[in-house]
Amino acid sequence: MNRFHSVYFGDVFSGVFLFIILIAFFALSAKAEVIITDSKMTFDEAINGTKAPKKIIENLRLIDVQYYSFDYKLHQGQLVIHKDLVEDVYKIFELMRKEKFPIAKCIPIVKYNWSDNASMEDNNTSGFNYRKVANSNKLSNHSYGFAVDFNPFQNPAVYLDGKISPKGSKYEINDPGTITSDCFITLELKKLGWTWGGDWNSLKDYQHFQKIVE
Ligand SMILES: [Zn+2]
Known part of the structure; x- marks a missing residue:
């Protein structure tokens, strides 16, 4: 017993x-929490093949950023940006993470062979790209690392003639990942001295924020 x-x-x-x-x-x-890696380049890899002069490249930095993507999982990407904007960009990504504002992906544009169109069509968030403004001969502020484009598919460039870039995108203010005039991203970045392409009259570039620091 x-x-x-x-x-x-x-x-x-x-x-x-x-x-x-x-x-x-x-x-x-x-x-x-498991972090999904979207991008893990060295600085040399991230600027490989750019036509930017040395003077510009010296002022660029490659930073790691974390965000929730549309799968609601935490991802790690990278962004190339002017050195004087690094702090602002860290701050905005931290806020987006806290608010669980989805960022599809964030990969240096070298992955798209420096094609802004290819990057936009892949809904990629990006900073530096030594290139001209679309349909013009002027260098874009992206050329100096002064600008960031967020979720191009949710926040397309809408031209006066009604053309939209990237192709097939639509600006729907209630969709997740969409930037509006009164959302926390716009308010915070404006407080830090950035301007928003959604305020422009020549075209509405809803994905675009810039701050010229030189
Ligand atoms: Zn832009």
Whole structure:
């Protein structure tokens, strides 16, 4: 009888013990959020093939940024930006993460062979790109790392003639990932001295924020 009891309780205790171990394991793994890596380049890789002069490249920095994508998972991407804007950009990404504002992806545009169109069509958020303003001969502020484009598909460039870039996109202010005049991103960046392309009259460039620091 005694022997029976000890075996029986022994099994119960090991069962309870196993249960506690399992609960602890799930609690710990839920806490350590897995981060999906979208981009992990070196600075040299991130500027490879750009036509920008050395003077511009010297002022650029490659930074790691974390954001929730449209899969509601935390991702790590990278952005090339002017050194004097690094702090502002960290701040806005921190806010976006806190608010769970989705950013589709954020990969240096070298991945798209320096094609702004290819990057936009992939809904990529980007900063530096030594290029001209679309349909013009003027250098874009992206050329100096003075500008960031967020979620081009949710925040397209809408021209006066009704043309929209990227193709197939639509500006719907209630869609997740969309920037509006009164959203926290616009308010915060304006407070930091940035201007928003959604305020322009020549075209509405809803994805575009810039701050000229030189
Ligand atoms: Zn832009």
